[in-house]
Amino acid sequence: MEVEEEDRLDTWVGDAKSAEEAGKVGTARAILAYTLRVFPDRKSIWQKAAELEKVHGTRESMLAVLSRAVHHCPQAEVLWLMSAKEQWLAGDVSGARKTLEEAFVANPESEQIWLAAVKLEAENGELEVARELLSRARKVADTERIWMKAAVFERQQGQITAALSLLDTALTKYPKFAKLYMIKGQIHQAKTDYIAARAAYTAGVKACPKEVTLWVLASRLEEADGKSIKARALLDKSRLVNPKNDILWAEAVGVEERSGGSAQAKTLLSRGTFTLLLFCL
Missing domain, CATH: 1.25.40.10 (Tetratricopeptide repeat domain)
Structure with a gap:
């Protein structure tokens, strides 16, 4: 009233x-x-x-x-996902699967629904079904996250060659998606193939210079390869591109500490603190 x-x-x-x-x-x-x-x-x-x-x-x-x-809001992805999740938590996997199938009909290009269906199948041991869903998702929805999840899935299953192949294809489609470079570099680094890992991170920081995590991973690779000088140079370059980022300053201090340069670490810490304070004024 x-x-x-x-x-x-x-x-x-x-x-x-x-x-x-x-x-x-x-x-x-x-x-x-x-x-x-x-x-x-x-x-x-x-x-x-x-x-x-x-x-x-x-x-x-x-x-x-x-x-x-x-029924009233068939394009509302969150409602479908809430329903499927509650069914799954209640132990009704077939019910959750049916809900997601209906959600596909209403939202055929929904990244969230595709990935929810993949997670449901993978966590219930239906790995081949999950793999097939990811294959279909790449054709129907074709988003950068779906390609990334597909590569991660293959990596988790020990299919390293398949994972790298997916990453190479994904990078031709989404060259500005930093996580693809990260995953590729980490896979190669885990194999101690430092040359290939370095190539992945180098391409990554070139394509995504504002992505701090890529710079950190590239620097840590050089440390792992016993090249602290190169790690230091990378972080110097990263701070020219991202001067306000405290994580990069902290990482640079860490490199000095880990290489035994405590005096250099203190100097760098003072410089970083002063620089960041200036940006705050």
């Missing part, structure tokens, strides 16, 4: 929250139910209703809300 039409949604949601906080769960549930009758296409309200049931209701009541939610 006496609420302008454009203010109804915010007012009702606020009232539901206040009712829940006051312990009036039935009232909060009723307010959200009415709100959803008026605004059935608002995924955020369905999410609030599902979360209310998760806290104060049962898994069955929560799944019932989510079943209605995906």
Whole structure:
């Protein structure tokens, strides 16, 4: 009563929250139910209703809300994922699988749904199914994260050649995605193939000079290869590109400490502290 039409949604949601906080769960549930009758296409309200049931209701009541939610908001990935997750946690793997299959129909290019399906199959021992899903995902959704996850999956299964092949293909499609260079470098470094690892990190810092983690990995590779001077030079170069980054300064101090140069480490620490303070002024 006496609420302008454009203010109804915010007012009702606020009232539901206040009712829940006051312990009036039935009232909060009723307010959200009415709100959803008026605004059935608002995924955020369905999410609030599902979360209310998760806290104060049962898994069955929560799944019932989510079943209605995906009917009204089929493109809301988060609602599908919430439903599949709750089914999985309840031990209903086939139910979760069916929910994700329905989610694919409504959202065929959804990265999140593809990766959720892969995780479901992989963690339930269906490795070949997971691998096939990743193959299909690369064709249908074709995102940088899907390519990365596919490479990581093969690496975890010990299929190093397949992982490197996927990374090489992915880098031709997404040359600015830093994590691909990181994974490639780490795979080669784990094999003690320092030349190939160095090539991966060098290409990475060239393509993504603002990615601090790549500089750190490149520097640590040189340390592992007994080349502290080269590690130091890399970090000097990284700070020219990223002068405000405290992680790179700290890493440079660490290189000096690990190489036995405590005096140099203290000097570098003072320089870094002074430089970062200047940027804060």
